Amino acid sequence: MQNNLDAQKRIVELTVLLKEANDAYYMKDSPQISDYEYDMLLRELENLEKQYPQFQAADSPTKKVGGKAGGGFGQIHHAAPLLSLMNAFNKEEILSFVNKASQNKEEKPTFVVEPKIDGLTVVLTYENGVFTKGATRGDGEIGEDITENLKTIKQIPRFIPTQASLLVVRGEAYLAKGDFARLNAQREEAEEPLFANPRNAAAGSLRQLNPEVTAQRPLKLFCYDIVHMEGISLQTQQAYLTYLQEMGFPVNDEKFVSKDPEAIWQYIVQFTEKRHQLPYDIDGLVLKIDDLSLRELLGSTIKAPRWAIAYKFPPEEKETQLLSIEVNVGRTGVLTPAGTFIPVQLAGTTVSHASLHNEDFIKEKDLRIGDWVVIHKAGDIIPEVVRVLPEKRNGKEQIFTMPAICPECGAKVIRFDGEAAHRCSNTSSCPSQIRESLIHFASKAGMDIDGLGPAVITQLLDEKLIHHAADLYDLKLEQLVELDRFAEKSAKNLLNAIDKSKKNPLWRLLAGLGIRLIGGKVAKTLAKNFGTMERLEAATSEELQAIAEIGPKMADSLLNWFAQPQNRALLSALKEKGLFMGEEILKKEGNLPLTGKTFVLTGTLPHLTREEATALIEEAGGKVSSSISKKTSYLLLGEEPGSKYEKALSLQIPILEEDDFRQLLASKE
Ligand code: IVH
Numbered sequence: 001m002q003n004n005l006d007a008q009k010r011i012v013e014l015t016v017l018l019k020e021a022n023d024a025y026y027m028k029d030s031p032q033i034s035d036y037e038y039d040m041l042l043r044e045l046e047n048l049e050k051q052y053p054q055f056q057a058a059d060s061p062t063k064k065v066g067g068k069a070g071g072g073f074g075q076i077h078h079a080a081p082l083l084s085l086m087n088a089f090n091k092e093e094i095l096s097f098v099n100k101a102s103q104n105k106e107e108k109p110t111f112v113v114e115p116k117i118d119g120l121t122v123v124l125t126y127e128n129g130v131f132t133k134g135a136t137r138g139d140g141e142i143g144e145d146i147t148e149n150l151k152t153i154k155q156i157p158r159f160i161p162t163q164a165s166l167l168v169v170r171g172e173a174y175l176a177k178g179d180f181a182r183l184n185a186q187r188e189e190a191e192e193p194l195f196a197n198p199r200n201a202a203a204g205s206l207r208q209l210n211p212e213v214t215a216q217r218p219l220k221l222f223c224y225d226i227v228h229m230e231g232i233s234l235q236t237q238q239a240y241l242t243y244l245q246e247m248g249f250p251v252n253d254e255k256f257v258s259k260d261p262e263a264i265w266q267y268i269v270q271f272t273e274k275r276h277q278l279p280y281d282i283d284g285l286v287l288k289i290d291d292l293s294l295r296e297l298l299g300s301t302i303k304a305p306r307w308a309i310a311y312k313f314p315p316e317e318k319e320t321q322l323l324s325i326e327v328n329v330g331r332t333g334v335l336t337p338a339g340t341f342i343p344v345q346l347a348g349t350t351v352s353h354a355s356l357h358n359e360d361f362i363k364e365k366d367l368r369i370g371d372w373v374v375i376h377k378a379g380d381i382i383p384e385v386v387r388v389l390p391e392k393r394n395g396k397e398q399i400f401t402m403p404a405i406c407p408e409c410g411a412k413v414i415r416f417d418g419e420a421a422h423r424c425s426n427t428s429s430c431p432s433q434i435r436e437s438l439i440h441f442a443s444k445a446g447m448d449i450d451g452l453g454p455a456v457i458t459q460l461l462d463e464k465l466i467h468h469a470a471d472l473y474d475l476k477l478e479q480l481v482e483l484d485r486f487a488e489k490s491a492k493n494l495l496n497a498i499d500k501s502k503k504n505p506l507w508r509l510l511a512g513l514g515i516r517l518i519g520g521k522v523a524k525t526l527a528k529n530f531g532t533m534e535r536l537e538a539a540t541s542e543e544l545q546a547i548a549e550i551g552p553k554m555a556d557s558l559l560n561w562f563a564q565p566q567n568r569a570l571l572s573a574l575k576e577k578g579l580f581m582g583e584e585i586l587k588k589e590g591n592l593p594l595t596g597k598t599f600v601l602t603g604t605l606p607h608l609t610r611e612e613a614t615a616l617i618e619e620a621g622g623k624v625s626s627s628i629s630k631k632t633s634y635l636l637l638g639e640e641p642g643s644k645y646e647k648a649l650s651l652q653i654p655i656l657e658e659d660d661f662r663q664l665l666a667s668k669e
Helices: 004-027 035-051 091-102 177-189 198-206 211-215 237-246 261-277 292-298 359-365 431-442 454-462 469-474 477-481 488-503 506-512 520-530 533-538 541-545 552-563 565-576 583-588 610-619 643-651 658-668
Strands: 075-077 086-088 111-117 120-127 130-136 142-144 166-174 220-230 256-258 282-289 308-312 318-329 334-346 349-355 372-378 382-388 422-424 598-602 623-625 634-637
Touching (some): 004 035, 091 308, 166 198, 177 198, 198 211, 220 237, 256 261, 282 292, 318 431, 334 422, 349 372, 431 454, 469 488, 469 565, 506 520, 506 533, 533 552, 541 552, 598 643, 610 658, 634 643
Antiparallel strands (some): 075 142, 282 308, 318 372
16 A cells, blocks of 8 residues: 555445445345455455554444344344354465464364355254254344244254253354255246355345245254353363264264364365365365363454464366357247356366356356356356456457347247347247257156156157157157167156156146246146146136235246147147046045145155155145144154154154055045
8 A cells, every 4th residue: 555545545445345245245145246355355454454543444344243133033132242253265374373372382282173164154042952042143243033944944953952051052054055056946947036156045045034935945054163051061162063963963074183283284185175075065164272261261352263263265266268159948948058168177077168147147247259257166066157357358259149040940039028038939849949848848847757868858859759748648669669779678667657657746747848937836836726737727817816826927927828829739639648637636626635634744754755745745635834833633754853753742743654654645545
């Protein structure tokens, strides 16, 4: 900094930037800058404030922990301040921390190194062993009351066998990488905005005013700290972790204990590589002094303890060149540009392709073919362009425009008002839409036909054995055995699987048709409310919107789909082939075996997945609820049950294991 004025200006600028970044990260769960950029700006501000303390703002972001309790939730005053951590970015900073902590000590202190889970801090309060309160960190003093949302997380015990009259546990709620990818895929399907990474997805899921939304997100948890305890006494971090595990909290197995600074650094180096193999995101490692009495001696600043430090991984970003943009046509006719890049190693894999989403994304980034770009992986999985490097341009870069005609069928491309997507207008015969629709029809999200994946569908289309979904049900053994990669056995298996799908519940067919905005969950609601395809087809917009989950956009999409003659023709062809369209449900309506019964599921069942058990219950007229109450009719019990089991016992709710459940279904048929 050249002079006071420059320093003051920069301090104000950094203060504003960091406040905005805090707001985007903590309050809106939608970060505008990367964590690394944030940390670097914060460091710059800390250094400037040290040199020019007279310019420090009273509410400087360097003084306090990020968020504040947001609107819509009650407030919880934490039992003790929830501090943040100091950061280290290299070996020197780690060794300096270890050496400082060891100075003047006769015996070298022991350190515990733990993965730093990239999620959302949660604080769980247990009074006499009962889970009574759950909060976010907020500003470190006051957090948001998210108790009801936390109760939907299976891993959080509702009761613990503790001697402590009060136990306050700190942990990190997160979404596993795979669950994050699935959630975003569902959101893309429902045309909802995507989450930038698993952390935002976890935060967005927990900070929901409606706990039912939280319940549908597969949130997980790791606990790593006891913020406050009364009635018990523990002396070390290792004892904390063991105790938490004994009490039934999820505790991360990954940890390293050592007194040796070099060994600690080696562990950090090895773990930096290993992190991509973990099923969850971590953004660093936390290095903590084990002995609690030593921690007390060292104390804390207002923001962070002196007995712990976070090693933050350098950002996983790579520079590469965009070589070309290819446009793919999806099953709903949406044109998606995809970039091909010079292959680079990134977060454990070679990356050479990334979706460029839509034309707006390309325009916003001013991305041109031939540009050098920075790419990263969202949630360690999905490659994405972060920014363009205009300084590397040589003038030969080409501006991309969306094609005016469909690259697959030559039909006109249209863009509806208010939509980011361009679509091929040929909904009935665009080969790409047909192929993608068939792939979706047969997929797990739709009719779930075993052995009928993208490769087989492409083969069947190429051989002109099928043109649309109804043709699948006319396939013959003689035709299949002629095809490459098919033997008599695999052909028979495929035909059996196709035949079996005729008996699928109505929602599978509805979801498999690939109607815009109608995914599996909405399809189930529609099937439940209308019972038959015929009734659904005849429903008016008002009747559709009378259902809580169905809004005007979904209603329009359904009406529009049923209004197309080719769609109606497909439905009657499928009906002719004998596909179940809900008729029997109509006959039994009102008199289904489990009408009026509410089930709660806990633990893993030996043969049924949670979805399959839910489908069986719902098809038989029953309901599935996420929490036990006096009104629950049955608890369906699997292995490693959660606290619902104890609650069911205490409320004397009848408990069924999978066999009993099957018997119940059979006896009522
Ligand atoms: S220890 C006062 N251990 O990282 C010390 N924190 O930047 C308490 N985090 O919001 C924190 N994994 O919630 C600790 N194994 C771990 C952690 C961890 C994730 C979070 C923590 C805090 C952030 C600090």
